[in-house]
Amino acid sequence: MTDIKQLNGLGPRSQEMLASAGITHEAELRQLGSVEAYVRVKRAVPGVSLNLLWAIEAVLTGAPWQQVARKDRTRLLLALDDRENMP
Numbered sequence: 001m002t003d004i005k006q007l008n009g010l011g012p013r014s015q016e017m018l019a020s021a022g023i024t025h026e027a028e029l030r031q032l033g034s035v036e037a038y039v040r041v042k043r044a045v046p047g048v049s050l051n052l053l054w055a056i057e058a059v060l061t062g063a064p065w066q067q068v069a070r071k072d073r074t075r076l077l078l079a080l081d082d083r084e085n086m087p
Helices: 012-020 026-044 050-061 065-071 073-084
Strands: none
Touching (some): 026 050, 026 073, 050 065, 065 073
């Protein structure tokens, strides 16, 4: 299994936040997807910014995070809203 520390695009702080949420391997990250992983980190680490969501999506898609933040922002925010409003 590939450790998240080996993934390009996630800095040490992002890796720490993911680990705080129990996400330590690429396979776990891919299984959860960017939105669910972000929600789990948000629960574990108060004050996490949306930049982490962009970074996770970038790692999973291979796109630069700046492109994700610009191109996929609306889709990700809508998915995040749907996820956070689930019972």
